[in-house]
Amino acid sequence: MTRPVDPISDDDLQAYVDDEIDVARRIEVEAYLSAHPAEASRVMADLRIRDELRLSLADMPADPAQARLRFATAEAARRLEGALSRDRWLRGLRRVAAVGLLVCAGWFAHAEFGPLAVSRVVASDLPPAYVEDALRAHRTAQVRAGMLSQTGASYDPAEIRAATAIVMPELPTGWSVEDVQVFPSAFGPSVEMSVKTRDFGPVSLFAVRPGSFDVVQARTVSSEDLNAAYWQIGEVAYALVAQAPPRELDRTAERLARSLY
Incomplete structure (x- = not known):
């Protein structure tokens, strides 16, 4: 027992x-x-x-x-x-105190100087290098999609796992795989999957082994006309690239991440 x-x-x-x-x-x-x-x-x-x-x-x-x-x-x-x-509850207490302090400071500044115009600031670390690789792979896939001579490859997640040690997420209902390509990277092959979706249009799902073990929850970054949501589970990192609203892309990335557990 x-x-x-x-x-x-x-x-x-x-x-x-x-x-x-x-x-x-x-x-x-x-x-x-x-x-x-x-x-x-x-x-x-x-x-x-x-x-x-x-x-x-x-x-x-x-x-x-x-x-x-x-x-x-x-x-x-x-x-x-x-x-x-x-005790870990002190962390929550410190966060509450910090928020309270910022709120008080904001009211003080408003009373002293009037309403302030604040520009949009991204208060986060720079995205990892593989996100740029994912954006580049997405643009390359769009070029391939417009060439009649470039036929799409079939999708076999078991074969991808056996060849690259990369587990691909379970795709939502209604997503159709158009093409799958394997690209070289610093820590082994990476996978770029071109997907056709009803909500977002053409989407790329990029997966790579970045060379470190980590757990990173889904985060979204913007680059020109594209948005990318990236996350990492263990030794494999993922990026979802599309011309989609960041909030919706982030939610979809979280859904894909949950399918890996």
Whole structure:
């Protein structure tokens, strides 16, 4: 009889980050994270911060003045690492406090200076390099679609997985695969699938192994007349490219990502 698995709690996730968990429970936590990308992304961020803090404590310099400065920095790092190990509800409290502070600042600025005209700002990191590859592959596919001499290739997801180690998402009902091409990339072959849809028109679904393990939820970027929604699950990253509204494209990307679990 198999042993029932206890639900994974925030305490288990924190113990996982702090290396204070036995091997059996660690396996259960990792299985839970593989099915919950949002939690996995948060835990990976905590692991990165923990490792950066521990790295800052190593290699103490020989010079006395530098040693004292490094010691003070190390003490601050230890306090910060301890703070990161507290209950996770503090994070939510900090976010609420930050939002409240921004709201108060906005009301103060409005009272002092009147209404402000704010331009649209994209407050996010630059998209990964494979997104540009996906946009380029989409434009190339559109050129191929207009050439009578370029016939489309048949789509066999099992064959693609066997040849490239890339699992393609399950396509929504009504999507029709027009062409499939394999392109070279820095970490092995990538896959570009041209799809005909009723809602978005021509769509490209691009998949590649970027050379790193990560869990990235769907995000949308714009490039000239195209929008791209990209995400990553484990060792494979994906990008959905189309002339579609970013919000709708983002929702579709989330749907495709869920089909991979």
